[in-house]
Amino acid sequence: MIWTILVLNLLTVIISFKKRMVLYSLLTAILAFLVTGQAFQIQADLDRSHTVDYLFNFISDVGFHSALRYILGISFLLLLFAAFSTGYQKEPRPEPGLSFVPSRRFYVSLFILLCFFSVLLIFVVVGLSEFLTSTRPGFQHGATIFLVLLYLGLLPLLFKILYKRPIGFGDVTCFLVSFAVTGAMGRISAGFYMLIILLALYHTRGWIDRPITPRMIGLFSLFGLAAVAFFIAYGAIRGAQAFTSGSLSDLIGYVIEHPEKSVLSLEWNYRFDIEGMSGVAGAFTQYLTKPYSAQHDYGAAWILTGMTQWWPAFLKPYASQLEDFGAGLGWYPYSIVPTGVETFFTSFGWPAVILFPVCMYLIAWKLPLKFQRAHLSPFGTVVAYVLMAWTILFVRGPLTVWIAFSFSYTAVTFLFWPLFARQFKATGAAHADRE
Numbered sequence: 001m002i003w004t005i006l007v008l009n010l011l012t013v014i015i016s017f018k019k020r021m022v023l024y025s026l027l028t029a030i031l032a033f034l035v036t037g038q039a040f041q042i043q044a045d046l047d048r049s050h051t052v053d054y055l056f057n058f059i060s061d062v063g064f065h066s067a068l069r070y071i072l073g074i075s076f077l078l079l080l081f082a083a084f085s086t087g088y089q090k091e092p093r094p095e096p097g098l099s100f101v102p103s104r105r106f107y108v109s110l111f112i113l114l115c116f117f118s119v120l121l122i123f124v125v126v127g128l129s130e131f132l133t134s135t136r137p138g139f140q141h142g143a144t145i146f147l148v149l150l151y152l153g154l155l156p157l158l159f160k161i162l163y164k165r166p167i168g169f170g171d172v173t174c175f176l177v178s179f180a181v182t183g184a185m186g187r188i189s190a191g192f193y194m195l196i197i198l199l200a201l202y203h204t205r206g207w208i209d210r211p212i213t214p215r216m217i218g219l220f221s222l223f224g225l226a227a228v229a230f231f232i233a234y235g236a237i238r239g240a241q242a243f244t245s246g247s248l249s250d251l252i253g254y255v256i257e258h259p260e261k262s263v264l265s266l267e268w269n270y271r272f273d274i275e276g277m278s279g280v281a282g283a284f285t286q287y288l289t290k291p292y293s294a295q296h297d298y299g300a301a302w303i304l305t306g307m308t309q310w311w312p313a314f315l316k317p318y319a320s321q322l323e324d325f326g327a328g329l330g331w332y333p334y335s336i337v338p339t340g341v342e343t344f345f346t347s348f349g350w351p352a353v354i355l356f357p358v359c360m361y362l363i364a365w366k367l368p369l370k371f372q373r374a375h376l377s378p379f380g381t382v383v384a385y386v387l388m389a390w391t392i393l394f395v396r397g398p399l400t401v402w403i404a405f406s407f408s409y410t411a412v413t414f415l416f417w418p419l420f421a422r423q424f425k426a427t428g429a430a431h432a433d434r435e
Contacts, residue, residue, distance in 0.1 A: 001065075001068045001069075001072060002036065002039045002043060002068065004072065005036050005068070005071055005072050005075050006032065006036050008072075008075040008076055008079050009028055009029075009031065009032035009036055009075055009078075010032070011079055011082075012024075012025075012028045012075070012078050012079045012082045013025045013028050013029050013032070015082045015083055016028065016082045016087070016365075017212075018087075018212065019082070019085075019086075019087025019088065020087050020088035020208050021082070021087050021088065021364070021365055021368065021369075022198075022199070022202055022208075023199065023364045023365075023368050023388055023391065024082065024360075024361075024364040024365045024368075026195075026392075027360060027364050027391060027392070027394070028078060028082075030392065030396060031339075031341070031395050034274065034275070034276030034277070034339055034395070034396065035071055035276040035277045035280065035341060036071070036075075036277070037270065037276070037277075038054075038270040038274065038276040038277040038278060039064075039068065039071070039276075039277040041271070042054065042059060042064060042270075042277055042278065042281060043064070046059070046061045046064055054270075054271060054275075054278035054282070055271075055272065055275060055278060055334075055335075056282075056334040056335070056336070057275075057278045057279055057281065057282030057285075057334050057335060058282060058285060058334075059278065059281040059282050059285050060285045060288075060289070062285070062288055063281050063282070063284040063285025063286075063287070063288050063289070064277075064281040064284070066288060067277065067280045067281040067283075070280065070284070070341075070345065070350070070353055071277070071280065071341065073353040073354075074341060074353055074356055074357050077353070077354065077357035077358075078357050078360065078361070081357060081361045081365065082365075085361075085365060088208060088369065088372065090209050091373075097426060097427055098163060098378060098424045098425065098426060098427065099163055099165060099424070099426075099427050100156070100159035100160060100162075100163045100165055100378075100423055100424055101165070101423065101424075101425055102156060102170070102423040103423070104170070106170075106419075106423055107156070107170030107173075110153065110156070110170075110174050110419075111170075111173060111174055111177065113152070114150060114152065114153045114174060114177045114178060115177065117146050117149050117150050118146075118150065118177065118181045120146060121143060121146035121147070121150075121181065121185075122181070125143050125146060126143055126185075143185065144408075147182050147185055147186075147189055148405075148408045148409055148412050149412060150177075150178045150181055150182050151178060151182070151193075151412065152178070152412070152416055153174040153175055153177050153178030153179075154174075154175055154178055154179075154193055154196070154197075155382065155413075155420060156170065156171045156174055156175070157171040157172065157174070157175040157197070158196065158197070158200055158382060158385070159378070159382070159420070161197065161200040161204060161205065162200055162204050162378075162381060162382075162385075163378075164204065164205070175193075178193070179193050188392075188393070188396075192389050192390060192392065192405075195389045195392060196385050196386065196388075196389035198223060199385055199388055199389060200385055203368075275335055275336060275337050275338070275339065275397075276339055278335075279334075279335035279337075279338050279339060279342040280339065280341055280342045280345065282332070282334055283332045283335075283342055283345055283346055284345075286331075286332055287332075293331050294331050294346075294349070295329070295331045296346070296347060296348055296349045297329040297330070297347055298347055298348060299347045299348070300329055300347075301329035301330045302343055302347065302398070302399040302400045302403065303403065304329075306399065306400040306401070306402070306403025306404050306407075307403060307404075307407070330346060331346060332346045337396070337397055337398060338397045338398050338399075339395065339396060339397040340356060340360075340393075340395050340396070340397050340399055340402075341356055341395075342397070343397060343398065343399045344356040344359075359394075360394065360395070363391055363394060364391055367387070367388065368388055371384040371388070378420075378421070378424055379413070379414075379417055379421070382413055383410050383413060386406070386409045386410060386413065387406055387410070390402060390405050390406050390409065393405065
């Protein structure tokens with residue numbers, strides 16, 4: 001059954017990419033890596049024993065095979081949507097009437113602001129020692145708001161891509177400050193940066209209209225390999241801090257000497273670092289062995305928690321009772337990072353086999369097509385790309401963070417929009433300035 005699921009996933013990836021629905025293709029690939037990939041290892045362990053433990057998930061062979069049937073149904077529906085839906089249709093697009101031409105003062109001001117946020121985050125909120133030695137420095141109380149604020153450094157580069165302007169030194173510098181600090185705090189923020197840039201390049205720089213050639217496939221494969229290499233290297237070094245301390249060279253040396261205890265090992269990944277099929281199978285195991293414990297909240301738990309999780313720390317006490325109530329609705333608390341397919345099952349039960357594919361189809365297929373056909377303002381455009389990029393958490397999870405980040409990044413964009421809005425000029429005025 002696992003091979004059947006894998007084939008369905010691969011067909012979905014290929015068909016959706018061929019129809020230029022790159023986000024749908026990418027999310028399906030992530031789902032295959034997290035769930036289908038881990039299923040092979042769990043199956044191998046269950047062949048030797050009737051029960052296994054992955055992280056905090058207790059899995060029985062009966063629960064695992066029920067989970068496989070659930071994933072099979074989801075994979076089949078995802079393939080049907082991709083096969084029978086209309087993808088991107090090439091249409092004539094008018095040139096944007098605006099151009100992003102920030103002044104030197106703007107770049108200096110933004111760079112100083114980013115450095116200020118970085119210093120507060122590293123030295124005040126987290127602490128330099130914790131920042132350098134912790135495997136998860138981004139989880140400290142109060143760190144999230146600064147990680148969201150640092151995303152402002154991405155916007156100049158993003159606007160230069162979206163409005164087809166030459167990328168300059170200031171764009172790259174501000175981006176690197178944000179990417180370096182947020183990347184050091186957590187891989188998921190770095191993944192968001194990389195995905196939003198990829199989507200912007202693909203949709204606005206003509207890639208989406210080009211014929212699919214070996215060169216295009218090679219470029220996407222190169223980008224994917226570079227992203228995977230970054231995440232593996234970063235995860236391996238951060239993970240080594242749990243076993244040794246010292247300089248960066250000491251950490252790299254430990255990873256090289258003990259690859260079996262780092263993300264360089266798929267077995268280590270799936271057993272101690274990545275949750276996918278383990279959480280789904282664990283939830284099904286409890287559902288079958290303790291049916292009285294299951295209480296389907298129909299999405300209320302992650303909606304209530306997600307709506308309040310993006311609030312700043314000083315407002316959190318006012319939402320504590322609401323968060324506690326939302327968290328108490330969940331009946332399977334053992335997954336550290338529950339995937340979307342797991343959260344949908346714990347919230348809706350077996351109807352999730354239909355609900356999850358439908359929701360993924362709407363946000364990763366229909367929504368990007370809607371954005372492509374709409375004539376959005378610069379603010380609406382950047383919010384659209386933020387929402388599309390954070391859909392990686394719809395698959396990876398948890399869904400509470402997907403909701404919280406979608407709201408918080410949109411709110412920060414709105415609050416600081418006057419700073420960026422002044423840098424836009426009509427296309428004719430921008431040409432006149434250059435002359």
